[in-house]
Amino acid sequence: MQLTPDSINPKVLEAQYAVRGALVLRAMQHERALQQKQTLPFNEILYCNIGNPHQLKQKPITFFRQVLALTDYPDLLDMQGCSEVFPADAIARAKDFHKNTPGGTGAxxxxxxxxxxxxxxxxxxxxxxxxxxxxxxxxxxxxxxxxxxxxxxxxxxxxxxxxxxxxxxxxxxxxxxxxxxxxxxxxxxxxxxxxxxxxxxxxxxxxxxxxxxxxxxxxxxxxxxxxxxxxxxxxxxxxxxxxxxxxxxxxxxxxxxxxxxxxxxxxxxxxxxxxxxxxxxxxxxxxxxxxxxxxxxxxxxxxxxxxxxxxxxxxxxxxxxxxxxxxxxxxxxxxxxxxNPPAKGDPSHDQYEREMKDLFESLKRRSQKLHAALNSMKNITCTEIGGAMYAFPSIHLPPSAVQAAKEAGMTPDTFYAVELLDATGICVVPGSGFRQKQGSFHFRTTFLPSESKMDDVIDKLRKFNQSFMDKYS
Amino acid sequence: MQLTPDSINPKVLEAQYAVRGALVLRAMQHERALQQKQTLPFNEILYCNIGNPHQLKQKPITFFRQVLALTDYPDLLDMQGCSEVFPADAIARAKDFHKNTPGGTGAxxxxxxxxxxxxxxxxxxxxxxxxxxxxxxxxxxxxxxxxxxxxxxxxxxxxxxxxxxxxxxxxxxxxxxxxxxxxxxxxxxxxxxxxxxxxxxxxxxxxxxxxxxxxxxxxxxxxxxxxxxxxxxxxxxxxxxxxxxxxxxxxxxxxxxxxxxxxxxxxxxxxxxxxxxxxxxxxxxxxxxxxxxxxxxxxxxxxxxxxxxxxxxxxxxxxxxxxxxxxxxxxxxxxxxxxNPPAKGDPSHDQYEREMKDLFESLKRRSQKLHAALNSMKNITCTEIGGAMYAFPSIHLPPSAVQAAKEAGMTPDTFYAVELLDATGICVVPGSGFRQKQGSFHFRTTFLPSESKMDDVIDKLRKFNQSFMDKYS
Structure with a gap:
């Protein structure tokens, strides 16, 4: 063979991308096992490894999708009743796009x-x-x-x-x-x-x-x-x-x-x-x-x-x-x-603003709830979440947990994340994937599950963490 | 400055991509000049440099765009009269997609x-x-x-x-x-x-x-x-x-x-x-x-x-x-x-087949017409076009044209292509952008302009070529 592990570009081998690394592949295996009706300690995988809101049922902004539909399939613009289905500003945007882009979305x-x-x-x-x-x-x-x-x-x-x-x-x-x-x-x-x-x-x-x-x-x-x-x-x-x-x-x-x-x-x-x-x-x-x-x-x-x-x-x-x-x-x-979202006075403006505001406030609530919950868990501390979509708490692992990880051939944070996944179906990314100060351990989790699911994530995480810390203390 | 022509990664400098190279930038300049009502020997740019059919007004396949609109804006599936606007198989495809893809097109x-x-x-x-x-x-x-x-x-x-x-x-x-x-x-x-x-x-x-x-x-x-x-x-x-x-x-x-x-x-x-x-x-x-x-x-x-x-x-x-x-x-x-296009018996099958066949036959006609026309032009020979979207004719340049190119600081095929662009608005790619046997000269042109435009391209190319060859013979 010409292209082997020994002869592939070593820069490719060198590159690491933990957000979709071994832990996610393990989560996907669990997911397939669940689909095949195997019994696991959980009945769904909760993907908190990646900032992928729609995967977790976040709704798209309506106006954006209306304009996309009209640019994808411009015949809709000539359809009877188009103006009943689509707001006037979405129609105007699509027409503008076609005027400015002779080849449309296909060129x-x-x-x-x-x-x-x-x-x-x-x-x-x-x-x-x-x-x-x-x-x-x-x-x-x-x-x-x-x-x-x-x-x-x-x-x-x-x-x-x-x-x-x-x-x-x-x-x-x-x-x-x-x-x-x-x-x-x-x-x-x-x-x-x-x-x-x-x-x-x-x-x-x-x-x-x-x-x-x-x-x-x-x-x-x-x-x-x-x-x-x-x-x-x-x-x-x-x-x-x-x-x-x-x-x-x-x-x-x-x-x-x-x-x-x-x-x-x-x-x-x-x-x-x-x-x-x-x-x-x-x-x-x-x-x-x-x-x-x-x-x-x-x-x-x-x-x-x-x-x-x-x-x-x-x-x-x-x-x-x-x-x-x-x-x-x-x-x-x-x-x-x-x-260039709908401007004040445009037919879609109020709906757009409402959708954005609801999403923002929900994200903020979830960030605060997760932050408070993490800080109330044994051996976990988490800084304030000022922005983005993630918590990156520090896990203060007892020496015997570090030892158990060593015996399992994993970094301590990976060991914690694998145990969490296997026990609860929650998929997070070990801190080592992001690099961290020597001797400190973290994980990254999104707060993107819906509000009710987020409660579930927190609950499961708390129980897992308690029993993990108890086991190794 | 940190990032300069002398300090940029030399591999980046080394890479060449003539399909969108200097000639296309020159064509875009001409296009802007035309928009600003400047007088040029032509009134539009005919982009034959790239296989970009929709840019030249080729229509998309209807069924594809119907499915796209329904996957981008799934609310359409619940709209009254959806089944009058969209064929049943497009609706079924979109529903299948959503069943298989919980996050939709946004995840x-x-x-x-x-x-x-x-x-x-x-x-x-x-x-x-x-x-x-x-x-x-x-x-x-x-x-x-x-x-x-x-x-x-x-x-x-x-x-x-x-x-x-x-x-x-x-x-x-x-x-x-x-x-x-x-x-x-x-x-x-x-x-x-x-x-x-x-x-x-x-x-x-x-x-x-x-x-x-x-x-x-x-x-x-x-x-x-x-x-x-x-x-x-x-x-x-x-x-x-x-x-x-x-x-x-x-x-x-x-x-x-x-x-x-x-x-x-x-x-x-x-x-x-x-x-x-x-x-x-x-x-x-x-x-x-x-x-x-x-x-x-x-x-x-x-x-x-x-x-x-x-x-x-x-x-x-x-x-x-x-x-x-x-x-x-x-x-x-x-x-x-x-x-996985519409199958025989599906509501969209006949329209899909007709659209594909019409496009195919038109492309074939244009390829044959271009091939015949090129071979009838002075000092141009073109092999049969068995496939793809291009003719790559050989231009047999007289020594004085080669000399003129040298004086203009260009390869002979680039000189020909620049003269063609400046005289007619037709944008092709010089053969040197694809590499060619030493001493041979070519250009690549698509046959993607619509059939009536294609006649226009051939006509302009013939006139230009005749006067170019006459000038340098």
């Missing part, structure tokens, strides 16, 4: 994405941040992941090039850095201070990496944090920008959870701070339709904005998009609707 | 793609080839390009690893090999024999590459050919399989044009031949919803099938898909509809 767009969508993205940024933004700086992507892939591909030339990433981090970053053969340079968030980002820690991490010969090129920030849920203050962002200016680093700002903010610190974009500081730091920021209240993960829609990037580099990025032709058009349409 | 599917879609793909392959096929061997992709990317990423470890590619080739191959830092090992198709693939030429190319220290790992075949349009005979495919067996090479079979066959040689899949030969050669084959009569390029839907691939390698490929989460769900639905 490749230009590599960078449909111009009229990029113009709306630019208006959204301008309004959000009080800045001027340009369609030419926007690239429409298949989810935020594609933008991150392409950015890191441009940055990593060889095994000496490094990208700074938070620890804990979303594993897309370490995976993509591995695939490109570079080095992940971790900087620690401070759990004892609610996962805050301290510039002295950035200095330490950079210094240490440079001492090891790493050519540090960029700093990735996830705000609001994934898996850690903290929201950076404007003052803190300013410090990060100054740090990157001083050290000539590109900022990669992952802001996909910008609409998921539940705490006291509001979301501030890196774009706003960079522009208001009149900084010339290079900034690439990412947004997505998969998160927020929209949760349209299956669409694979997103965008990235390039600020202060060398025009020749922008051309190269354009070429990379050309090689994969363009992001999918339905995803581009959802991006358009996300950045 | 990530499992990394490999929806299981019920993969099962239908397996049935399609089984029926097409008279073989047994398995859902577990299928990965649903964002277009065929993503499958090719992932395969080549697994194969290329370092700068000594090589992939054999046809010359001329579709530039995705050279671009992806460049991005992964490997070597493209070209084997020439024989234009004088209708772009046939001769195994002695494979032997020569392999020997030469190995003499240069290249670790040749795989052979890419495009059947029907892009840009060359030839269709491989079953006997020829058998020879290629034997060659790959002898030399321990993975076969990468790009079969996205399998439904676009206009000549006497029918399409035969590598899958069929490999299975019937009981070969254990490693085979990865690709298909897409972007081509055929469907032409749903903007959906980014496709699949790849892995045959005789080491199970550990399959796990690694699964992980790579996990890192980008999953292909978009609407694209997966179109794959499902492509492989």
């Amino acid at each position: 490749y767009s230009e590599s960078q994405g449909l111009r009229h969508v990029r113009e709306n993205v630019a208006k959204f940024i301008a309004k959000r941040d009080g800045v001027t933004a340009y369609a030419d700086d926007i690239f429409l992507t298949d989810g935020a992941s594609q933008g991150v892939h392409i950015s890191i591909m441009c940055l990593v030339k060889n095994e000496l090039d490094g990208i700074m990433i938070p620890i804990p981090q979303y594993p897309l970053y370490t995976a993509t850095i591995s695939l490109n053969g570079g080095r992940a340079v971790g900087y620690y968030l401070d759990e004892s201070q609610g996962w805050t980002l301290d510039v002295s820690e950035l200095d330490r991490a950079l210094r240490e990496a440079r001492n090891q010969g790493t050519n540090v090129r960029a700093l990735a920030v996830i705000n609001p944090g994934n898996p850690t849920g903290q929201c950076l203050t404007e003052a803190n962002i300013r410090q990060v920008v100054e740090f990157c200016e001083r050290n000539n680093l590109v900022i990669l700002a992952d802001e996909v959870y910008q609409a998921n903010v539940y705490g006291d610190v509001p979301f501030t974009s890196f774009r706003k701070v960079v522009t208001h500081m009149k900084s010339n730091v290079e900034l690439i920021s990412y947004h997505s339709v998969s998160k927020g209240m929209i949760g349209e993960c299956g669409r694979r829609g997103g965008y990235m904005e390039l600020i202060n990037i060398d025009p020749v580099v922008v051309e190269q990025i354009y070429k990379l998009f050309s090689i994969s032709l363009c992001s999918n058009i339905a995803g581009q349409i959802i991006v358009d609707l996300m950045v | 990530y599917s499992e990394s490999q793609g929806l299981r019920h879609v993969r099962e239908n793909v397996a049935k399609f392959i089984a029926k097409r080839d008279g073989v047994t096929a398995y859902a577990d061997d299928i990965f649903l992709t964002d277009g065929a390009s993503q499958g090719v990317h992932i395969s080549i990423m697994c194969l290329v470890k370092n700068e000594l690893d090589g992939i054999m590619i046809p010359i001329p080739q579709y530039p995705l191959y050279t671009a992806t090999i460049s991005l992964n830092g490997g070597r493209a090992v070209g084997y020439y198709l024989d234009e004088s024999q209708g772009w046939t693939l001769d195994v002695s030429e494979l032997d020569r190319a392999l020997r030469e590459a190995r003499n240069q220290g290249t670790n040749v790992r795989a052979l890419a075949v495009i059947n029907p050919g892009n840009p060359t349009g030839q269709c491989l005979t079953e006997a020829n495919i058998r020879q290629v399989v034997e060659f790959c067996e002898r030399n321990n090479l993975v076969i990468l079979a790009d079969e996205v044009y399998q439904a676009n066959v206009y000549g006497d040689v029918p399409f035969t899949s590598f899958r069929k031949v490999v299975t019937h030969m009981k070969s254990n050669v490693e085979l990865i084959s690709y298909h897409s919803v972007s081509k055929g009569m469907i032409g749903e390029c903007g959906r980014r839907g496709g699949y790849m099938e892995l045959i005789n691939i080491d199970p550990v390698v399959v796990e690694q490929i699964y992980k790579l898909f996990s890192i980008s989460l999953c292909s978009n769900i609407a694209g997966q639905i179109i794959v499902d509809l492509m492989v």
Whole structure:
């Protein structure tokens, strides 16, 4: 055989992505066993491993789906009674789309994405941040992941090039850095201070990496944090920008959870701070339709904005998009609707606002309930959940649990997560998949199950944890 | 600045993708000039550079779009009069989809793609080839390009690893090999024999590459050919399989044009031949919803099938898909509809068959008309177009045209294509973008403009070519 475990690209072997790793495959096996009527200690799998709201029955935003149906099947526009089934603004949006897009949803767009969508993205940024933004700086992507892939591909030339990433981090970053053969340079968030980002820690991490010969090129920030849920203050962002200016680093700002903010610190974009500081730091920021209240993960829609990037580099990025032709058009349409929802006075406005508000308040309630519940469990502590879709509690494992994990050939947090899955059907991701401070153990769970299911998750988790801790104490 | 032309990953700089290269950017500039009411020698751009049928007003298949509308906006299923607007089989398909897919089109599917879609793909392959096929061997992709990317990423470890590619080739191959830092090992198709693939030429190319220290790992075949349009005979495919067996090479079979066959040689899949030969050669084959009569390029839907691939390698490929989460769900639905269209007796069957047949016959007529026209033009010869969506004629340029190109700082074929664009608004791709035998010159043009527009393209091309050849003869 030509392509074997020994001869596959070792960078591929190196990459890890725990959010869909061994634990999820084990959960899928359990699910098949349940379908085959096998008896297990639970009767369903509760997927809390991934931010995938619709999988857990979250409803899509009605207006978005109305526009999609009319752009997918434009004959509906000519159907008798169309205006009874669809609101006038959804019809108008679909007509506008067809006017601006002669090939409809079935044609490749230009590599960078449909111009009229990029113009709306630019208006959204301008309004959000009080800045001027340009369609030419926007690239429409298949989810935020594609933008991150392409950015890191441009940055990593060889095994000496490094990208700074938070620890804990979303594993897309370490995976993509591995695939490109570079080095992940971790900087620690401070759990004892609610996962805050301290510039002295950035200095330490950079210094240490440079001492090891790493050519540090960029700093990735996830705000609001994934898996850690903290929201950076404007003052803190300013410090990060100054740090990157001083050290000539590109900022990669992952802001996909910008609409998921539940705490006291509001979301501030890196774009706003960079522009208001009149900084010339290079900034690439990412947004997505998969998160927020929209949760349209299956669409694979997103965008990235390039600020202060060398025009020749922008051309190269354009070429990379050309090689994969363009992001999918339905995803581009959802991006358009996300950045340009029904306005006040439009027929769909009130329903849209109500749906968004209900979802937001429900997410906030669930985050608070989960946070309180976790902190009331034995040997578990959890920082405030300021944003995003996850809790990332610390589990304080007794030495005999650590020993049992060792005997089972697993890291202690994986051992805890496997035991949890096998006992309850709840699928979470062990903290080691996100990286964590040596000797500390965590897991990541979403709070996306519906409110009644969430009670069930908490109840099951509490009982499991109690018996686990009792067993090993 | 950190990210500059000098410090960007040189593999990115190296990659070329002419299908959307400098010539297309020039065409887009002309288009903007026309929109701004500037006077040019033409009043529209005719995009013949890319296989993008809907851009040129090809209609989508009605049934596909009906199902999409019902899956994107399931409330339509409960609407009064739904069964008057939508045929019963479209409604049944949408209901089936929702039954099989609790999260609908808004949720990530499992990394490999929806299981019920993969099962239908397996049935399609089984029926097409008279073989047994398995859902577990299928990965649903964002277009065929993503499958090719992932395969080549697994194969290329370092700068000594090589992939054999046809010359001329579709530039995705050279671009992806460049991005992964490997070597493209070209084997020439024989234009004088209708772009046939001769195994002695494979032997020569392999020997030469190995003499240069290249670790040749795989052979890419495009059947029907892009840009060359030839269709491989079953006997020829058998020879290629034997060659790959002898030399321990993975076969990468790009079969996205399998439904676009206009000549006497029918399409035969590598899958069929490999299975019937009981070969254990490693085979990865690709298909897409972007081509055929469907032409749903903007959906980014496709699949790849892995045959005789080491199970550990399959796990690694699964992980790579996990890192980008999953292909978009609407694209997966179109794959499902492509492989499982309305059956005889279903309410939509006759309309579906008629739409497919009309499109097929029109494409065939246009291919024949273009082929005949090209051969009647001065200094142009074109082989028979057996399949795909392109003509790739040879242009026999007079020495003074070659000289003029040199003075303009362009390759001769680029010079011809630029002059054509500037004079007529017709955008084609120079042959050098696909690689071609030293000293020969070509361009690739689609025959996708509508039949009346196609007459216009031919007419303009003929006039331009005549005056160009006259000028330089």
